[in-house]
Amino acid sequence: MNIVRLSYPWAEGSRPHADHSQIMAIGQFDGLHLGHTSVIEHGIRLAKSLGIAASVMTFNPNPKEILGKGDYEGYLTPLSIKEEILRSMGVDTLYVAQFNHAFSTVTPEQFYYEMLRPLKVHTAVVGFDFHFGHKGAGTPELLRELGQESLQVDTVPAFQLEGTKVSSTAIRRALREGDAALAARLLGRPYQIRGTVIDGDKRGRTIGFPTANLDLNEKYVVPKSGVYAVRVMAEGAWRAGVMNIGYKPTFQSGETRPSFEAHIFDYQGDLYGQQLAAELIDYIRPEQKFGSIDELVTQIRLDAEEARRRLV
Incomplete structure (x- = not known):
């Protein structure tokens, strides 16, 4: 072209x-x-x-x-x-x-x-x-x-899709509401964001769930804060994972810029500095503040299990 x-x-x-x-x-x-x-x-x-x-x-x-x-x-x-x-x-x-x-x-x-x-x-x-x-x-x-x-x-x-006019406005509304599945139906493909993997606080590694922290390379429409089942293009292959979009309320308050942190299942490689693409497949739950690290780890395990189930 x-x-x-x-x-x-x-x-x-x-x-x-x-x-x-x-x-x-x-x-x-x-x-x-x-x-x-x-x-x-x-x-x-x-x-x-x-x-x-x-x-x-x-x-x-x-x-x-x-x-x-x-x-x-x-x-x-x-x-x-x-x-x-x-x-x-x-x-x-x-x-x-x-x-x-x-x-x-x-x-x-x-x-x-x-x-x-x-x-x-x-x-x-x-x-x-x-x-x-x-x-x-x-x-x-x-x-x-x-x-x-x-x-x-x-x-x-x-x-028209299922009796509703397909429009960019409807897709943005679906993303604001966390309805990644509806956004994908209207788009004809999953909603995708891209960014560079940057240094984060590395807290995920200490609790057994290392994450790739994405610095988005464009001004994307930011979906509703929460946890999503995702597929991530890393090192030439689409890999299943789970992503948190939001402000990490368990560890900080007053943050105004959302973070995009993806945990890729069964992957141990070093992605720092690489460009990744993430497709939002389904919304799992809202972001929430936990009373302890143990509570957070327990919920992350449940989120990962749910994401695997939805990505089958």
Whole structure:
């Protein structure tokens, strides 16, 4: 997959251009959930039927982050994960438009004439709720008017799962409530976080449960505090484990930054400094404060047993 980065205002020699027609799915696509993939897969099928390239345009950083929207919580799929998923889907070119304050002022007309036309977009494939341009003034209907005879616009309806519309908002809500299983159903895969293993307090080793303490490498949506059954990609293999997300109230108080500590079953290797990915499979229990180390160790054993059972 070819990755093209677009930055507005255009520097000399950086204006968008393409040599051949293409089908382009356009959207923020944070989460690349089942609704998003239905839009992108529609574009890929159409491109194959016409014998032309399939592309995706996304925006980074998230516009809500740049514009200071109050409901911005972080990413479901940071750009690095988004790139991997789109590559696996068979997208030919990914256009990453840098979203900054200058880009936020681009009108719908500028977006069409300065970006889509130079990129020779044959058909724009968008979701039913697609908006573009300054203050979201652009709609699929306006894009059709702007394109007239030179641009087709396909609008893909909302994706329904068990009678409910799949959306990034619903996935964030599920994660806030600790419903990792629901988030996975809506995403079409488990929710994943990634980070570097850093030094922690090493307390886990002293009680028989060594943990990998992850320093997340992106601003992710942080799930509800508690204990999760997880799968961790470590040294080239997915390994079963249990993870605590939260503030370790048994040992400290007043902590404002959550920790992400994974105990990988039946693993003794040294992971310090390595990049790990963790998939949240199921929520086991809320985080709690224990009266003694012995109580904590007893509960960790129970959590590990429960995680193993749920990961079978």
